[in-house]
Amino acid sequence: MFNIQPIGYVQSCYQEKFGIPRQPNLVSEAKARIVLLDTFSLESVRGLDEFSHIWIIFRFHMTAAQGWHPTVRPPRLGGNQRVGVFATRSTFRPNALGLSVVRLVSMVEHNRQVCLDLQGADLLDGTPILDIKPYLPYVEAIPDAQAGYAQQAPCEVLQVRFSKSASVQCQQKSTQWQVNMELLIRQILQQDPRPAYRTTLKDSRAYGMRLYDFDLHWRYDADGIEVLDLSPKSSLPQTKH
Numbered sequence: 001m002f003n004i005q006p007i008g009y010v011q012s013c014y015q016e017k018f019g020i021p022r023q024p025n026l027v028s029e030a031k032a033r034i035v036l037l038d039t040f041s042l043e044s045v046r047g048l049d050e051f052s053h054i055w056i057i058f059r060f061h062m063t064a065a066q067g068w069h070p071t072v073r074p075p076r077l078g079g080n081q082r083v084g085v086f087a088t089r090s091t092f093r094p095n096a097l098g099l100s101v102v103r104l105v106s107m108v109e110h111n112r113q114v115c116l117d118l119q120g121a122d123l124l125d126g127t128p129i130l131d132i133k134p135y136l137p138y139v140e141a142i143p144d145a146q147a148g149y150a151q152q153a154p155c156e157v158l159q160v161r162f163s164k165s166a167s168v169q170c171q172q173k174s175t176q177w178q179v180n181m182e183l184l185i186r187q188i189l190q191q192d193p194r195p196a197y198r199t200t201l202k203d204s205r206a207y208g209m210r211l212y213d214f215d216l217h218w219r220y221d222a223d224g225i226e227v228l229d230l231s232p233k234s235s236l237p238q239t240k241h
C-alpha cells in the first residue's frame with residue numbers, strides 16, 4: 001500500500017543487537033552517524049543544526065523478518081509480565097518501526113553525502129533511516145506525563161571494573177576511534193544488557209558483544225561486572241548470550 005524508501009543509513013559503534021541500550025541517551029558516549037543518500041543535499045537539512053535534538057524514525061531491519069506478537073514481556077517488568085505490543089517499545093512490532101530522540105552534535109558533507117553526527121543513539125550499525133524531524137521541547141517535553149511501568153529511569157546500575165589488560169586495550173581503542181572507550185563500555189555495561197530473566201541468577205559465564213572492530217568480553221561477580229578483554233573480532237558475531 002505504501003512504498004517507503006530509506007533516506008539514509010546509520011554508522012554506529014554497535015555492531016550487533018545484544019548490548020545496545022534499550023533506549024537512547026542512556027549511553028551518552030555512544031557515537032553514531034546518519035549518512036543521507038546523495039539525493040538529499042545540504043538543502044534538505046538547512047536549519048536543522050539549530051536544534052540540539054532530533055527524532056529519528058527507522059526500521060528495525062535486523063528483526064523485521066521475525067514478525068510480531070500482540071503481547072510482549074518488557075524487561076522493565078522483569079521479563080515475566082505481558083502487556084500489549086503497543087504499550088511497549090519492543091522491536092517486534094507491526095511495520096518494525098523505531099523512534100528515538102537523540103542529540104545532534106554536528107552536520108557535515110562528506111564525499112557529497114550529508115552526514116549527521118549523533119550522540120546517545122540506540123541504533124545498530126546499518127539501520128535504515130526513514131525520516132528525521134526536529135525535537136520541539138515546547139510540545140514534546142511533558143513534565144507531568146504518566147509512563148506506566150516505565151515512569152522512572154532504570155535505577156539499578158552495576159559497578160563496572162576493568163582488568164589491567166582491558167584498561168590498556170581501552171586506551172589504544174580510545175585513540176583509534178576518538179572516543180573515551182572506558183567510559184563508553186562502562187555506560188553500556190552498567191545498564192546490564194542481559195535478558196531480564198538472567199539478572200536474578202548467579203551468573204558465572206562470560207558474555208560478549210561486538211563494538212567497533214573488536215569483541216568485548218566481561219563476566220559478573222558479587223561486586224558487579226569485570227571487563228575481561230577487548231579482542232580482535234572473531235569471524236562470527238558474538239554468541240555467548
Ligand code: SAM
Pocket residue numbers: 017018019020021022023024059060061062063064089090091097098099100101122123124126127128
Ligand atoms: N528507541 C527506539 C524505540 O523506542 O522505538 C528503540 C527501542 S528498542 C527497545 C531498542 C533496541 O532495539 C536496542 O536495544 C537494540 O537491541 C534494538 N535495535 C537497534 N537497532 C536495531 C535494528 N536496526 N534492528 C533490530 N533491532 C535494533
